[in-house]
Amino acid sequence: MLQNKKILLGISGSIAAYKTAVLVRLLIKAGAAVKVVMTPAAKDFVSPLTLSTLSKNQVLSDLSNNDSWSNHVMLGRWADVMLIAPLSCNSLAKMAHGICDNLLTAVYLSSTCPVIVAPAMDEDMWLHPAVQNNLQIIQQFGNQVIPVENGELASGLTGDGRMAEPETILSKLEDFFLYTKELAGKKVLVTAGPTYEALDPVRFIGNHSSGKMGIAIATEFQKRGATVTLVLGPSAIAAPAGMKVVHVQSANEMFTACTTVFDKMDIAVMSAAVADYTPVTVTEEKIKKSDDFFSVEFKKTKDILKHLGTVKKEGQILVGFALETHDEINNALKKLVDKNADLIILNSLNDTGAGFGTDTNKITIFDKNGGEHQFETKLKTAVAADIVNTIIRL
Numbered sequence: 127m128l129q130n131k132k133i134l135l136g137i138s139g140s141i142a143a144y145k146t147a148v149l150v151r152l153l154i155k156a157g158a159a160v161k162v163v164m165t166p167a168a169k170d171f172v173s174p175l176t177l178s179t180l181s182k183n184q185v186l187s188d189l190s191n192n193d194s195w196s197n198h199v200m201l202g203r204w205a206d207v208m209l210i211a212p213l214s215c216n217s218l219a220k221m222a223h224g225i226c227d228n229l230l231t232a233v234y235l236s237s238t239c240p241v242i243v244a245p246a247m248d249e250d251m252w253l254h255p256a257v258q259n260n261l262q263i264i265q266q267f268g269n270q271v272i273p274v275e276n277g278e279l280a281s282g283l284t285g286d287g288r289m290a291e292p293e294t295i296l297s298k299l300e301d302f303f304l305y306t307k308e309l310a311g312k313k314v315l316v317t318a319g320p321t322y323e324a325l326d327p328v329r330f331i332g333n334h335s336s337g338k339m340g341i342a343i344a345t346e347f348q349k350r351g352a353t354v355t356l357v358l359g360p361s362a363i364a365a366p367a368g369m370k371v372v373h374v375q376s377a378n379e380m381f382t383a384c385t386t387v388f389d390k391m392d393i394a395v396m397s398a399a400v401a402d403y404t405p406v407t408v409t410e411e412k413i414k415k416s417d418d419f420f421s422v423e424f425k426k427t428k429d430i431l432k433h434l435g436t437v438k439k440e441g442q443i444l445v446g447f448a449l450e451t452h453d454e455i456n457n458a459l460k461k462l463v464d465k466n467a468d469l470i471i472l473n474s475l476n477d478t479g480a481g482f483g484t485d486t487n488k489i490t491i492f493d494k495n496g497g498e499h500q501f502e503t504k505l506k507t508a509v510a511a512d513i514v515n516t517i518i519r520l
């Protein structure tokens with residue numbers, strides 16, 4: 127299953143590091159080529175000699191060694207996937223905040239391949255909000271996390287925090303390579319976030335979109351092997367690593383960014399909350415306070431989804447969103463036809479756990495063949511997987 131796959135195993139300092147000897151053996155038996163990078167602390171838990179013998183490759187842990195320098199960029203480029211197991215609390219924090227103080231963190235920060243991590247720590251540490259926050263940050267960067275397991279911990283306590291067993295990690299890697307084949311070679315455009323329409327140099331009209339849903343969709347496409355271009359409006363969420371990101375502010379900038387690349391795309395998912403209107407004039411100087419009432423004249427923005435629907439070629443798949451507050455199904459079906467989309471994803475603001483800013487969403491997908499696919503309320507990452515699966519089936 128892992129025949130000829132190149133796996134860069136990063137080992138950080140945790141007692142679970144002792145399990146990596148078995149893990150490396152399983153990876154090699156499955157046909158993978160394995161190179162190991164360790165943090166200095168990891169060497170206290172498992173011997174580099176054991177790992178170099180099992181992996182049949184020299185184990186690296188220093189950025190420089192006497193007169194030689196470890197090329198961290200080429201290591202990241204060599205790998206099909208970087209697996210960090212175990213991921214300690216400390217290395218997790220470094221990954222989340224871009225700290226580069228050893229070879230493992232240098233390789234991680236310069237890697238262009240997908241990264242999968244298997245955390246390991248004691249339950250109280252694991253549950254600390256700082257750790258959970260860091261975990262969310264690295265997932266938003268596009269890294270995949272193999273869940274910790276429940277059981278006996280190094281402290282003698284029992285609870286969550288055990289690193290997944292080597293066999294589980296192996297099967298996650300097998301799933302990963304199975305998945306990545308699905309959309310290999312496909313080019314995907316995703317829009318995400320709000321747009322800001324300037325009124326003057328200091329003010330804008332915007333909306334509450336966080337960009338979470340679109341970023342989750344872009345990340346899911348990337349996981350399946352697609353080459354992703356993310357056109358991202360002003361969002362507080364960091365764009366994931368490993369995809370082309372075009373930052374835009376206004377609806378007009380988003381229109382230009384999308385229309386420039388759409389021709390080369392196989393799939394386009396318009397999940398951004400684009401402003402429908404923009405001020406007719408943007409003053410060069412700050413608008414000063416004067417009368418009790420103040421009005422602004424707006425003009426329509428260009429509808430990106432609708433435009434792409436008119437230039438869409440045979441074989442291109444175009445997906446839009448409909449965020450509705452009333453008459454949801456009819457409005458969504460109308461958008462499917464009006465915008466010549468292949469799929470419309472409806473979320474209703476009347477559903478709890480759906481809409482802007484939340485970590486969850488509840489969607490119904492309508493396809494151009496008359497199909498209707500309903501899903502339960504789920505984390506936006508899981509909703510993204512449902513959306514990508516529906517697109518693949520189409």
Ligand code: CTP
Binds near residue numbers: 430447449
């Ligand atoms: N959209 C777009 N360009 C715009 C406005 C919307 O590409 N200028 C896209 C959104 O990204 C979304 C879909 O159109 O995929 C639906 O957006 P929505 O604002 O709900 O629909 P509208 O067509 O603007 O209709 P209404 O505001 O009447 O609901």
